[in-house]
Amino acid sequence: MAFAxxxxxxxxxxxxxxxxxxWDRHAEVLRPLVETGQLQIGNHTWTHKNLLHETDAAxxxxxxxxxQWIQQTFGITSRPWFRPPYGAHNHHVDGLAGELGYTRILxxxxxxxxxxxxxxxxxxxxxxxxxxxxxxxxGHANHQTVLGLFDQIEQLIEQRQLEPVTLDTMFGTSxxxx
Numbered sequence: 001m002a003f004a005x006x007x008x009x010x011x012x013x014x015x016x017x018x019x020x021x022x023w024d025r026h027a028e029v030l031r032p033l034v035e036t037g038q039l040q041i042g043n044h045t046w047t048h049k050n051l052l053h054e055t056d057a058a059x060x061x062x063x064x065x066x067x068q069w070i071q072q073t074f075g076i077t078s079r080p081w082f083r084p085p086y087g088a089h090n091h092h093v094d095g096l097a098g099e100l101g102y103t104r105i106l107x108x109x110x111x112x113x114x115x116x117x118x119x120x121x122x123x124x125x126x127x128x129x130x131x132x133x134x135x136x137x138x139g140h141a142n143h144q145t146v147l148g149l150f151d152q153i154e155q156l157i158e159q160r161q162l163e164p165v166t167l168d169t170m171f172g173t174s175x176x177x178x
Contacts, residue, residue, distance in 0.1 A: 017069035040167055078102075109134075110131065
């Protein structure tokens with residue numbers, strides 16, 4: 001949160017409401033960033049289950065429960081963006097999400113690899129590899145390693161003259177028109 005506030009870099013988060021204890025603690029800081037458009041929220045389901053193994057009713061409930069929490073916590077809809085857990089989706093899952101207003105499926109081109117514990121050298125190596133123009137970069141901040149590397153990541157962004165943006169900016173979507 002401090003990095004987002006300090007750097008003013010636009011970020012898109014896709015939180016799972018099952019981890020609301022963590023997210024809710026930061027809602028007061030995040031809400032103004034959402035209001036100014038620096039921070040965008042996408043739906044990533046409540047539970048982070050692989051949707052390819054779930055019933056239609058379970059998929060709908062998982063997405064809808066997360067949307068309800070996002071609206072209550074951040075004061076905004078996450079529509080039209082849906083990031084399927086693990087990137088696992090197919091036409092059927094996409095159709096169910098679309099029926100709920102999630103007409104944009106969010107996948108990624110590169111990753112910091114921070115969903116698992118990496119060394120600082122490994123994480124910076126992935127940043128160097130994938131931080132390129134047009135890349136949708138996946139980050140989790142699940143482990144402490146990335147927290148100590150924000151300055152180096154920001155320097156890399158500046159050196160490469162990259163202009164981070166939210167998904168809405170990159171693709172011309174909005175909460176109003178999807």
